[in-house]
Amino acid sequence: MRITLVDTCALLSCCLLCVLAAGKVPTKPHTNSWRDLIFGGKWFSPSPRQRESKFLPIFAFVPIGPSSCAAPSGEQGNCIPSKDCLLRNGIPAGPCGGGYGVCCIFLQTCGGIIRENSTYFVNPNHPDVFDGTGSCQVTVQKLHPDICQLRLDLDMFSIAPPEAANHLCNQDQLLISGGSPTPTICGSSTGDHMYIDAGLGQSNPIVLSIITSGSFPRLWRIRVTQIHCGSISRADQGCLQHYTAISGRVRSFNYNTVGGRQLSNQDYSICIRNERNFCGIQYNACPDLENNRSRAFTISGNSNNPVPTIVGGGGGGGAAVPTGGGCISDWLLIGCIRSADRIPPLPGCEDRVCGGTFSAEAGMLAKTVQSSVRPFRLYFHTDGVEAPNDIDNRGFCLDYVQQPCTNGF
Numbered sequence: 001m002r003i004t005l006v007d008t009c010a011l012l013s014c015c016l017l018c019v020l021a022a023g024k025v026p027t028k029p030h031t032n033s034w035r036d037l038i039f040g041g042k043w044f045s046p047s048p049r050q051r052e053s054k055f056l057p058i059f060a061f062v063p064i065g066p067s068s069c070a071a072p073s074g075e076q077g078n079c080i081p082s083k084d085c086l087l088r089n090g091i092p093a094g095p096c097g098g099g100y101g102v103c104c105i106f107l108q109t110c111g112g113i114i115r116e117n118s119t120y121f122v123n124p125n126h127p128d129v130f131d132g133t134g135s136c137q138v139t140v141q142k143l144h145p146d147i148c149q150l151r152l153d154l155d156m157f158s159i160a161p162p163e164a165a166n167h168l169c170n171q172d173q174l175l176i177s178g179g180s181p182t183p184t185i186c187g188s189s190t191g192d193h194m195y196i197d198a199g200l201g202q203s204n205p206i207v208l209s210i211i212t213s214g215s216f217p218r219l220w221r222i223r224v225t226q227i228h229c230g231s232i233s234r235a236d237q238g239c240l241q242h243y244t245a246i247s248g249r250v251r252s253f254n255y256n257t258v259g260g261r262q263l264s265n266q267d268y269s270i271c272i273r274n275e276r277n278f279c280g281i282q283y284n285a286c287p288d289l290e291n292n293r294s295r296a297f298t299i300s301g302n303s304n305n306p307v308p309t310i311v312g313g314g315g316g317g318g319a320a321v322p323t324g325g326g327c328i329s330d331w332l333l334i335g336c337i338r339s340a341d342r343i344p345p346l347p348g349c350e351d352r353v354c355g356g357t358f359s360a361e362a363g364m365l366a367k368t369v370q371s372s373v374r375p376f377r378l379y380f381h382t383d384g385v386e387a388p389n390d391i392d393n394r395g396f397c398l399d400y401v402q403q404p405c406t407n408g409f
């Protein structure tokens with residue numbers, strides 16, 4: 001029996017690609033889209049189709065259904081037929097799938113409505129900066145009633161920083177309404193993420209707003225992913241941030257060791273999924289290559305001077321506490337932390353930690369800290385005041401490593 005290419009394709013269930021391979025040539029990507037009207041002419045243009053062959057190799061990997069692809073400017077898109085991309089108001093960003101589809105990306109800016117998964121909320125005039133004032137908001141509509149969470153990936157996020165005295169986001173801010181409460185953030189947080197609880201049912205659209213005032217070269221590109229209630233990528237309840245690796249890095253918003261200011265009025269939790277066969281977790285302050293004395297953990301005190309570790313929730317901070325009283329205004333809380341270098345470990349443990357040195361004991365020496373309280377979570381709290389006692393604090397950046405159950409945990 002002679003097997004034709006079309007028969008082979010039918011066996012492989014690659015319907016779309018079969019039709020194309022059987023002779024239909026996809027339409028040329030549309031280069032004069034509405035994107036040019038909204039974002040100006042500085043956007044990239046889809047590169048010319050580079051199809052090497054009219055026929056796919058029969059045994060090549062052929063994805064079934066939309067697959068993700070990367071646009072030349074870094075966005076993640078879906079590889080779908082060109083006409084579908086335009087019908088859904090997407091932007092064709094170059095060929096994919098061997099030239100049989102386009103990498104279709106979805107962008108929205110001020111006033112837009114997000115109706116596609118993995119849509120990017122970008123600043124006006126993106127990828128150039130935006131120096132306007134007002135409120136720029138997009139509304140996120142659930143794709144399905146069974147969407148429980150949104151994940152926001154701050155691919156690019158640079159808006160005006162908090163003011164210098166009390167680190168309040170008075171000039172610019174990112175506000176999220178309609179979902180679970182989220183802290184107001186500002187400044188630079190490229191690479192950070194947030195999970196928003198979207199509640200049940202179809203109603204309650206979530207609105208993302210960036211409020212701007214005064215002059216600043218703002219740039220943002222926030223990827224909005226919708227997460228099904230039954231998805232394995234769903235974060236645990238109440239986790240603003242959620243990490244799923246054995247080791248990784250957690251940090252506060254607007255963190256950087258040079259000029260980042262710890263944001264005031266924060267109150268949220270960071271969750272680290274307990275990986276199989278791991279029973280404990282260790283934390284270390286991240287390396288700080290810019291300062292003589294590390295500023296990777298500077299939560300309270302005047303961090304232009306050496307500030308010790310302060311532990312406890314009040315009253316029992318130990319002799320090294322400069323202002324007395326332990327961590328009562330700004331703190332990081334990790335359940336029952338101990339210094340990892342004590343053998344045998346100290347009998348007591350601490351929960352709140354603040355000051356300017358990361359350790360589980362009061363003192364000037366940074367230490368590796370460990371905890372076996374599960375689930376692995378960190379709670380971060382700051383009040384609305386910094387000056388005059390708390391000056392130039394950067395917040396925190398910690399590297400974590402989960403510890404195997406055989407390692408004394």
Ligand SMILES: [Ca+2]
Nearest residue numbers: 330383385386
């Ligand atoms: Ca404070």
